[in-house]
Amino acid sequence: MPLAVGMLGYRFMGRAHANALARLPMFFPDAPAVERDVLIGRDEQALAGAADQLGFARTATDWRDVVEEVDVFYNLGPNHLHAEPSIAALEAGVPVLCEKPLAADDEAAARMADAAAAADVPTATAFNYRFVPAIQYARELIEAGELGEIHHFRGRYLQDWLVDPEAPWSWRLDADLAGSGALGDLGAHTIDLARYLVGDIAELSGHLHRFVDERPTPDGDETREVTVDDAYSAQATFANGAMGTFEASRFATGHKNDHTIEIHGSKGSLRFGLERLNELEVKFEGDRGYQTILVTDEDDPYGGRWWPPGHVLGWEHTFVHENYEFLSAVAEGDEYEPNFQDGLAVQRILAAIEESDEQGQRVDLES
Numbered sequence: 124m125p126l127a128v129g130m131l132g133y134r135f136m137g138r139a140h141a142n143a144l145a146r147l148p149m150f151f152p153d154a155p156a157v158e159r160d161v162l163i164g165r166d167e168q169a170l171a172g173a174a175d176q177l178g179f180a181r182t183a184t185d186w187r188d189v190v191e192e193v194d195v196f197y198n199l200g201p202n203h204l205h206a207e208p209s210i211a212a213l214e215a216g217v218p219v220l221c222e223k224p225l226a227a228d229d230e231a232a233a234r235m236a237d238a239a240a241a242a243d244v245p246t247a248t249a250f251n252y253r254f255v256p257a258i259q260y261a262r263e264l265i266e267a268g269e270l271g272e273i274h275h276f277r278g279r280y281l282q283d284w285l286v287d288p289e290a291p292w293s294w295r296l297d298a299d300l301a302g303s304g305a306l307g308d309l310g311a312h313t314i315d316l317a318r319y320l321v322g323d324i325a326e327l328s329g330h331l332h333r334f335v336d337e338r339p340t341p342d343g344d345e346t347r348e349v350t351v352d353d354a355y356s357a358q359a360t361f362a363n364g365a366m367g368t369f370e371a372s373r374f375a376t377g378h379k380n381d382h383t384i385e386i387h388g389s390k391g392s393l394r395f396g397l398e399r400l401n402e403l404e405v406k407f408e409g410d411r412g413y414q415t416i417l418v419t420d421e422d423d424p425y426g427g428r429w430w431p432p433g434h435v436l437g438w439e440h441t442f443v444h445e446n447y448e449f450l451s452a453v454a455e456g457d458e459y460e461p462n463f464q465d466g467l468a469v470q471r472i473l474a475a476i477e478e479s480d481e482q483g484q485r486v487d488l489e490s
């Protein structure tokens with residue numbers, strides 16, 4: 124019997140995950156069979172059109188009606204809607220994949236992580252950038268000691284879609300619905316990669332900034348208050364002694380989806396940029412400078428799954444890899460990472476950055 128997927132949300136992330144589900148049988152024939160069963164949303168007409176386009180058999184306008192029937196629940200709604208439906212699914216023993224950040228605040232994220240622990244089924248926080256082949260290769264290099272002892276992690280995630288003060292208001296700009304702004308939406312990805320590649324953060328200081336306080340509604344009839352940050356920066360010390368610097372902005376003119384990671388160790392360094400995601404720049408011990416490696420060989424992570432070497436992958440492939448790993452864990456009853464515990468760990472770091480900004484002092488995450 125194929126795994127019946129129920130998916131809450133059908134816009135940007137709905138399309139990314141539905142595309143991944145459609146690709147799986149073609150490129151990952153060992154993945155469990157999956158049925159795009161039910162698409163969930165409130166606007167009946169838009170939902171019907173989306174179900175047709177994304178290949179779902181049926182629709183539901185209330186997640187409560189279907190959450191216990193499905194084999195896997197995908198929660199791709201706005202951040203404030205992550206906790207209640209995900210917890211209900213877990214209480215019914217249904218594995219859950221939830222978009223990032225795990226919740227709008229760390230209290231809700233903790234409830235979700237508790238529900239996951241009690242349910243004992245695989246959960247996923249959808250940090251898809253762990254599934255970029257070059258990022259997995261970077262982790263292999265670090266684990267093999269090729270960079271030596273890690274001294275620096277530097278991560279910045281830059282976009283510019285809000286630099287126009289007339290860019291419309293959306294739920295992403297409301298603290299009650301989103302939790303935070305650039306910090307949670309973009310910083311969560313960078314912080315997850317920092318944990319994946321370097322380890323846990325011990326202490327940090329953070330700074331948040333908002334450039335525009337009010338924006339027009341999409342219909343242009345009125346304006347609404349912006350209650351989240353437009354940009355953040357943070358300085359951190361990792362538990363292993365490495366130093367971290369973090370930054371994200373939605374006001375970085377000229378940068379569309381520029382997620383850049385740099386790591387320096389005692390023997391070597393590496394550099395990765397999402398807008399050139401097939402490449403990893405590395406400097407190994409003895410090299411005078413960086414060389415650029417194309418991470419598309421047969422034996423590179425997921426290399427043999429797609430095209431011959433050099434026939435590059437894109438952003439959407441990260442979702443295919445993520446869905447493959449998660450659904451395989453669901454079918455086999457295996458552990459999956461990044462799970463809700465990882466989502467909670469990131470959420471606590473987001474909260475600590477906000478706390479540091481409010482109090483004007485460093486925050487200890489280990490106490």
Ligand code: SOE
Nearest residue numbers: 135223282284308309312380
């Ligand atoms: C925001 O613009 C956004 O779509 C994030 O929500 C995603 O997580 C990121 O991958 C791309 O940018």
